[in-house]
Amino acid sequence: MDKNEEAAVESQKTERTYVCHVEDKPGVLNRVASLFRRRSFNIVSLNVGRTHEEGVSRMTIVTHADTDTAKRIEANLYKLVNVLRVDEITDMPRVVRNLALIKVMAGPDERAQVLQICEVFRARVVDVAPKCLMLEISGTQEKIEGLISVLEPFGISESVQTGAIAMTRGTEASEKPILRSVRPKKNFEAA
Amino acid sequence: MTAAEPITDHSIPDRRGQTLTGAEILWESLVRERVRVVFGYPGGAIMPAYDALPKYPIRHVLTRHEQGASHMADGYARASNGDVGVALATSGPGATNLVTGIATAMLDSIPTVFITGQVPSPLIGSDAFQETDITGVTLPITKHNYLVTTPDGIAPAIKEAFYIARSGRPGPVVIDITKDAQQKSAVFEWDEEDVELPGYRPDHSPMPSDIEHALKLIREAERPVVLAGNGIVKSNATGALLSFVTRTDIPVACTLLGLGGFPATHPQNMGMMGMHGEAWVNTAIQEADLLIALGMRFDDRVTGNLNSYAKNAKKIHVELDPAEVNKNVKVDVAIIGDVRDVLTRLHQELDEHSRVHWQDRIRALRGDAAVRDIKNLPDNGHLYAAHVIHDLYRLTEGRALVVTDVGQHQMWEAQYYKHDHARKLLTSGGLGTMGFALPAAIGARFACPEDDVWVIAGDGGFQMTACELTTCFQESAKVNIAIINNGYLGMVRQWQQFFYGGRYVATPMVSPDFVKLAEAHGLTGLRVDKREDVGPAVRQAQATKGTVVIDFRVEQEDSVYPMVPAGADLADMIRRPATKGESHNPIFETAED
Numbered sequence: 001m002d003k004n005e006e007a008a009v010e011s012q013k014t015e016r017t018y019v020c021h022v023e024d025k026p027g028v029l030n031r032v033a034s035l036f037r038r039r040s041f042n043i044v045s046l047n048v049g050r051t052h053e054e055g056v057s058r059m060t061i062v063t064h065a066d067t068d069t070a071k072r073i074e075a076n077l078y079k080l081v082n083v084l085r086v087d088e089i090t091d092m093p094r095v096v097r098n099l100a101l102i103k104v105m106a107g108p109d110e111r112a113q114v115l116q117i118c119e120v121f122r123a124r125v126v127d128v129a130p131k132c133l134m135l136e137i138s139g140t141q142e143k144i145e146g147l148i149s150v151l152e153p154f155g156i157s158e159s160v161q162t163g164a165i166a167m168t169r170g171t172e173a174s175e176k177p178i179l180r181s182v183r184p185k186k187n188f189e190a191a
Numbered sequence: 192m193t194a195a196e197p198i199t200d201h202s203i204p205d206r207r208g209q210t211l212t213g214a215e216i217l218w219e220s221l222v223r224e225r226v227r228v229v230f231g232y233p234g235g236a237i238m239p240a241y242d243a244l245p246k247y248p249i250r251h252v253l254t255r256h257e258q259g260a261s262h263m264a265d266g267y268a269r270a271s272n273g274d275v276g277v278a279l280a281t282s283g284p285g286a287t288n289l290v291t292g293i294a295t296a297m298l299d300s301i302p303t304v305f306i307t308g309q310v311p312s313p314l315i316g317s318d319a320f321q322e323t324d325i326t327g328v329t330l331p332i333t334k335h336n337y338l339v340t341t342p343d344g345i346a347p348a349i350k351e352a353f354y355i356a357r358s359g360r361p362g363p364v365v366i367d368i369t370k371d372a373q374q375k376s377a378v379f380e381w382d383e384e385d386v387e388l389p390g391y392r393p394d395h396s397p398m399p400s401d402i403e404h405a406l407k408l409i410r411e412a413e414r415p416v417v418l419a420g421n422g423i424v425k426s427n428a429t430g431a432l433l434s435f436v437t438r439t440d441i442p443v444a445c446t447l448l449g450l451g452g453f454p455a456t457h458p459q460n461m462g463m464m465g466m467h468g469e470a471w472v473n474t475a476i477q478e479a480d481l482l483i484a485l486g487m488r489f490d491d492r493v494t495g496n497l498n499s500y501a502k503n504a505k506k507i508h509v510e511l512d513p514a515e516v517n518k519n520v521k522v523d524v525a526i527i528g529d530v531r532d533v534l535t536r537l538h539q540e541l542d543e544h545s546r547v548h549w550q551d552r553i554r555a556l557r558g559d560a561a562v563r564d565i566k567n568l569p570d571n572g573h574l575y576a577a578h579v580i581h582d583l584y585r586l587t588e589g590r591a592l593v594v595t596d597v598g599q600h601q602m603w604e605a606q607y608y609k610h611d612h613a614r615k616l617l618t619s620g621g622l623g624t625m626g627f628a629l630p631a632a633i634g635a636r637f638a639c640p641e642d643d644v645w646v647i648a649g650d651g652g653f654q655m656t657a658c659e660l661t662t663c664f665q666e667s668a669k670v671n672i673a674i675i676n677n678g679y680l681g682m683v684r685q686w687q688q689f690f691y692g693g694r695y696v697a698t699p700m701v702s703p704d705f706v707k708l709a710e711a712h713g714l715t716g717l718r719v720d721k722r723e724d725v726g727p728a729v730r731q732a733q734a735t736k737g738t739v740v741i742d743f744r745v746e747q748e749d750s751v752y753p754m755v756p757a758g759a760d761l762a763d764m765i766r767r768p769a770t771k772g773e774s775h776n777p778i779f780e781t782a783e784d
Contacts, residue, residue: 022390026338027326027330030327031330034330034331071516072516072518075512075513075514075516076514078514080390081335081355081391082390084389
């Protein structure tokens, strides 16, 4: 592939968000991560946590892929035995949130200024120390990056982000329980 | 010591509800999964399981290396119709030695279950003696895997593993069982209908709209070609394919693993496609206006350069695994479902059709292009691999169960041995595992005790697993072994000749005296270096009770033609150089065959 072709392929890739329900069993995160690695699928972020349903974990996976790759990601996720359901929600009405903790250098002289910025961004102060503040902010990636950029002049000593979690709006997607027992018709198929 | 008596009675008393050791639960479960034979090698962490084995009606085949056990389980599964092959090994090195065989089974979708011992659960993660994280190691090369640390976890894991291995697109499953789980006791429970796999969806029903779309493309096509793959064999779709193509008059090309899925001698069978496929087959694919891909996955060895592959053709892809669709080749219609079902449905909707022009065109391609005619050649004193394989084909009347290794001889086998039946050619297609043939043939012997089993292997690959000759002897597993001995790692040498300026680096190979090697194992060894001796040697091998090794000393620097270089356009085939005097090149190409 020459440079132009590479650029053309790259330009077809867009950011895509998957919600992936999996069985809450040891090693499942490893299976999903290993799948992305060995198929050379890119991961922008991957978040995993519990749901209200016992035995079901929920992953939010953000990836960069073209349309065909996106379909193959979904098909490959379904091949993992512990994966219960995969929904690509990129084009659906949805809420996407990242959570970030940011420790910003702010002594008594800068504190008021930082607090003002927090108000604009709806960030919360969760720890105050003589020379620094710890802020908590949730929102889209852009919002968090915006806050970070205005805080940078004060000096950021630490920051951490969760990666996106996402949910579609409304009720159409998920009224049935995820974990439903699918029994094979017959385990023994005569040879 | 020779083989144990064959086990004829496979019934066991019903011990459900009783308290058994984990080791006993393992065998109880395997018997209930209809396991008749396991291939294995004992060691520390699997000893409790071995200790319980004599109580159960399962034959154990002791291999000389765990890799051998893995290929035997694979060969057993390939040769039988849907049975799961089982291999058993200890922890650590025992388990890691299975890895090549597991990957081999994965790439060719072979239903297999690999059971490994693991260090006692309190020691996991401590770098204990012979500890390897084998579930971690095999995660990317298995359909699924299990680590079982309690005796009550064994029966559910076995039941799920067999179900996963044999359903949908089949594949290997590893079950790693800690030593303490084998030793401790639990109540044995077994309900064969009860498999809790809420996320597992092995079966897919084709969408009617996709079927309709495919029918439209087939009706409109003037130059269609069927590409028949491993899926034809897996879903027993030979009959359905025959009906479909006879009615529609569509020519058939086979992948390597599809050989035998459609009768080789059927007039509509063009032969093998791809890197070492027939020239006219590749040309026909490039000229086609419709490809109907059945249970194949457009491997790079089949397509060559994707940018120039079958550019004029619309593509229908019938495939059980949705993840294979649009992976390499973008298709117009994908029908996700069982190949046999889909073919049956398509067949019902289509009318008789004859394609005189297209068939004439293919006949013309066949005439112009290479046809190997080795039948009518005078014997000029040289022995060629093609001679050996063609003669073997004639002498066995095309009915042998042939297991190949990997390399030149594998491609020659595919070109010269015409398989009319599925599961009579076993070959490592996807992974290309040298050393596969002998152990896989031993496995196949247990699946098909009545068959005339032939190993065709190169001198290189044969030596990778030659230790299993002793297994043939100890387990009375008779196979006939044709070593195509050219003194080189032939396929690598061929690439060096074509693409690396003829620099034969690390390919000239010295071998032991294979006749003496056979004799040292208590077997029969023969040597053939003239074509006239091929027949008598084959007949002697067939008549001998035990395994026979035949060392065929063939022309050293012969190459497999035609050849599409890796990544090249399918039309850019390297052809056999023009004949300059018959003694130089007796395998000339004519339109006779």
